[in-house]
Amino acid sequence: MKLKHYILVLLLVFLGNDLKAQLLTSPPPVPSGHPRVFITPQDLPELRDKRNHPDFRGIWSQIRNNGQPIAQALTYLLEGDERKGRAAIDGAYNALRKTTSNGLRLMNEVFLGACVYDWCYPLMSNTQKQNFIREFSRIHNLHPPYWPATGGHGTIVSHNTSGWFFNQLPAGLAIYDEDPKVWNRASKLFFDEFQEVRNFAFKSHLSHQGWYVSTRTSHMVLAGFLFNKMSGGKDVWVDDFEQMGYMLAYFMRSDGQIMRLGDTKNDSWAYEFHNIFLDGLANYYNNPYIASLSDHPLFKSYNSLRDDLFGKFLLRPVDLGRKSLESLPKTKYFPEPVGGEMVARTGWSVTNRNADEAIVNMRIGQYYFGGHQHKDFGTFQIYYKGNLTGDSGMYGGSRSRFSSTYWKDYYRSTTAHNGLIIMNPNEKYSGGGWTNTRVDGGMRWPLNNDVQPDDMNALLNPRNGYEYANIIAHEFGSDTQTPEYSYISGDLTKGYNYSNKANPDKVSKVTRSMVTYNTSDEDHPAVFVVFDRVVSTNASFKKAFLLHSMGKPSISGNQATLNAKNGYAGKLVSYTILPEKPRINIAPGHSIGRTTYDPGTKSDRAYEDMQFRIEVSPSQASKEDFFLHSMIVMDKGVEPPLATQIRADQLVGVKTLDHVTMFNKETTLLSDASFHLDGEAEKTFKVLMADVMPGEWIVERDGTFVSSAIATEQGKSIYFETQPGEIHIRLISSAPSAMEK
Template identity: 30%
Template sequence: MKKYLIYGCLFAILYSCSKDAIVENDDSGKTLNGGGTNNNIVVPTEHPRLLLRMHDMSAIRENMRSVEAENAVREHALLLADSFDGNFPDKGSGEANYEGKKLATIESKAFDYLFNNNTVNGEKALQAIKNVFNTVSFTGLSDVSRALGHVIFTASEVYDWCYPLLTAEDKTFIIDNCIELAKNMEIGWPPVNQGAITSHAGEAQLMRDLMSFAIAVYDENQDYLEMTMGRYLSEFVQPRNYWYQSFTHHQGSAYGAYRMIWDAWGQWIAYRLNGGKPLNEDFRYAMYNWIYLRRPDLQLFREGDDSFENRSRTVTWGVNDSKAQSRSNTHVGTASWLIGNFYKDGVLKNEARFYDPGNNIFVYENATRTPVQFFLFNAPDVSISPSSTLPLVKYSPSPYGGMIARSGWDNTPLSEDVVVFMKIGELSGGNHHHQDAGNFQIFYKGILASESGFYDGYGTLHQLNYQKATVAHNCLLIHHPGEVFGPNGAQANDGGQNLIKSEADDYTSWTKGSFNRAKVLAHQYSATNMKTDYAYIKGDLTQAYTRKVSKVSEVLRSMLFVPTGKRDFPALFVVFDKVSANNASYKKTFLLHCQEEPSLINAQTVAIRNTKAGYNGMLVDQVLLPADATITKIGGTGQDVSSNRFWVAGTNYLPRSFGKYSEDKSEIEFGWGRLEICPESSRATDYFFNVMYVKDADKSLSVQKAELVETEDFAGAKIFDNVLLFAKTARPSVREFTVEIPGEDKELNIIVAGVEEGHWIITAGGKDISVNASTEGGLLNFKAPAGNLLFKRSSSTGI
């Protein structure tokens, strides 16, 4: 009884809040005020109003006649010819009979009635959905809310599109049965359960299924719209518009795209209802993130829980198989298609074509993309724009804070391009988000600096203790022996980043500070769509390591990517860290993960190869700081406990059913394990300086030595014809300093990161060089000879 009283109170609060967002409109019903642009959503009293209005029908007919729609027209005809009458066969107790494709036959028949006045098919659709309610079973389905909602959504289409055919008894029957199904959904009925930031509430339940129901039955009960779209506008829109400022999604490479599908459905439903756009324009550009996440092997950089991995390998590196240059449908393809068509964006339409080049892949369960939905949403008049028109570097601002940089747009298995993923990670999204502030990944002819572990399910021992933890990423560990991870210390102490709570309930709780992880201090890049000179980002990660205990006073990370233009050594990647622990005895560790066992070349140098499935990449890492660094390999091969691949605090946390997965035939990147780089002596403050470059694995080339260049205020390296220097402090602290560059080089490419913004004069080789540092970047880039360099910040406005 107490549970229902709580729900009742929650609903009363929700109802009073949403009343402010929904106001009467004398002409057409009600106006809902969302959080984006053009967001006064007027609820019309006419039918149809779900996913289309009468004035949309001519454009939809034109779409149906387009070349792009040819396969959808054929598939639609097959669905119309299906004799399914809504009676799902009884499969016995304990077995579900729900089948999404059968619901698509009902959708097609309802659509045929709406567009062609085919009363026979309209009556069939109506009778079929009533039969579905009487015969469908969901017993044993995981995440059953998705199937329940799909039935509600289909019933809503029938209700709205076939409205003239409905009797009073039909209306009551459909409404009552939809509500009964909704009561069994996670979000509940009234839909007041779960948070508004993430979780399954951020999927179809509210933003497609229940909003569709409320719109369809608005004439019979206007309160349902208050309960559904009212909650959407008052709770869901603000946090989404806030996050989409970063042009990413906080749930990562897999779940992020999936959740964007549902944000797109909410946007489409509101827009087709009466022109509202609750989500702002940043939503469109957030989808570009997956273009940048895609590696030249057509896979994505792994971020967060990734459910895409366990599928057959379709690309063999080094083999230019044209058939492999597209992917079967994934959530990325569907999200790109929905959003690309909404904004008439040629780049996103091109991305959708990458996943479905023939417009002939239809999805009938969960994140549906049916022939009818193709007719409703596809925009055939959009000109395609290739991703190669985009800049080679993408910066993702707050609240994400990260950068993806590449040396080219050649996404083929013969690519010579280098791609680097750099994440500061300002705000945690919880849920499928990992404890990975400061993470980086490197791809060159194979993933070299990778993540490791595998998403074997939500809340498993492997996921909580390894795959989701900091230890499975290219991050820093600071081990406080008394730190507690998880409820009552149920999770292993990996020395990584900790969370107070796994998910936020609403925008206020999400942004009040508990989920803060880091802060971008500086960022700058020089790139076009043809060439990248450099890409730099610096962040303060201290908060990520101080959520439950005060084990550090400062954690800084700077990352710099520099393509070299050298065929044998095409790119440099440098990571400079400062870690100040509150106790010198707390062990500090720099992590570097790999897919194959690394080779220790000497006490300060390690080589990582990736030669599986034809890959031919190598990463060479030279550890310049700490001077007393020790390098330890932790990992192994095989699928038993002795492999030590997922080793944390004395336990090897194997994924569930580990032995059933084929590492050779699938794209899973379990990883060999990791390198741990630690100072041998205990100090309160340590600097880590790792200088990395990439090369072909099959080329026997000597190590290209990196020389340490260090002053009291800066640490840097000279390698090839580059000198790369980093400030040791979070904020610029000096306006004049000197650096001695070893050698006799006549011209070097010099990058100095972490200086005060403004005009600088550098005296080198008897000449003055004038350079400006931006407020956002605090970086100087210029050419100069080796020798003594004097840096002075000028009071003038500069060049």
């Protein structure tokens, strides 16, 4: 009972009583007659008019002159050409008969066959109807959740939850008059088990399946249209679902590739099905930004007549406009429970590899959902004229496919990302299922085994260990359109300790704070600062800060230089500020300890092999250690600026260019702090002071008032300008009114 109460409270916080009341939460009545799959009789006059609209005349000409069954069926429905209707029935049935194991796929033979069945219903004989139903059943009984759909096969990730389930909704609706139990089972299962957990995840504006967002989420877009038509305009998804389209926009690199997101296959600019996903969201929410992105050649090159029939004609509003991505804020925060991360950009180019634009992904994360997700909580990626540092590993190679040894042992591990390692030599993994047996010192597996959560209860149950991290603070500003700073901080402790105590706790506290500065400096357009507090339960546990590189880094003292490869012109210079006497080693990529994993070969023209990894460790063993790094992006040949430590009793900080970043050594929030800032007398510095109590603050220099600042509950930081001297900040009011900007 306590667990159920906990889950209910959590859901109410995320979804809200008012919003939840507006959603369709039970199966709507099935309309009598046909058509009813994505089209109602009331839609037909508007669709017929749309054929002659200037924006749709071209795509309609392609549809009516195409010989695919789905195109012939729509032509029959709108123009009454029975010859094409009968050809559509024969073609769809023949496609079904040839299908052996394609129930997973988006817009597959079952999906398209359901549309043909419904749209050409008046032309179908009883024998033809039974033939279609028999093939629907045969195909779906090859794989869970079977036909009609049954529960108990998982509702969050895995193929059971994609086409094998969602395609039963249009099929069940089409054949409802002949066999109502298919629709009744599938629609009940949707509202009982599928809807809630997806709306919970949609609050993040980010898919836990990463690059697979389109193949996993397009089914849900189409289901939203289906229920919306049936219910007279009600939604089954929370409004946050619209924001999922911005995921691809913000993670898109200047060269047209995407920042790595879990298992990623886009090394050759592969965006199969992303066009369906983007078109669907743009159409459903009438979103001009997502529509503009979906029109981009990167996605249009994957379009097919099937995709365009739905995305560019049938489901597209007549008044859908376009707006350039340039008018979007350059930083976006993706909330928990999937996100808890930021992407900070300095520009919006997506097809110019030489653009003077930096993109930084700063991830904390919260829940592990499984599937194609990695143990990449508390990590970062940096792009500037090349992939300067980020996720390591290959996916889809001859020896690195899903569930391969390489995939299990290395690719998903913390070691393959820019994370933190805390090595307990006695830690062990169970090795069951998809779990690797080699411990890398990174984040654990849920329940010491890669057991994916079957449902909402399993995901939220603290005993199962699917919660890895929590956000402490996040904020960007002070201009929200083109932020000078983008800041995020999180607690990663849960990700290193086992909820079921399969291994003893190895840490008492792990936090990571990250900030990206848009410097507006032509030579050094972005600065990235990352600060880690690590307290282990045993001083002998080796700790390491990881930084991956395609080429071999050059190390000089506390400075590491990473150059882009594959003809890219970018460079990253990283300064280790803390620990003060670091051990900086270079390890080979694709390795854990002394074991190197072979990903095999891959033919992709743009595979980016992170062949090396920098490991920064303290020179002396201690339970408590701090890591502080300042990194600057620039072109090859440009000299880096210095990054210098700022020392204070309770603070740690670094000065890079005219940016100063200060953190509290402790995990508590400050109400008063002081530090000395060196520099040219008249030079103005921009200071981000993190880890402060929410409220109104006073900034003083050499005892003289400089400015006031507001720290919000969300940001727990203040941002101000000052000249060198003795800087003192103090909280003067923590009243609620002072916490709103």
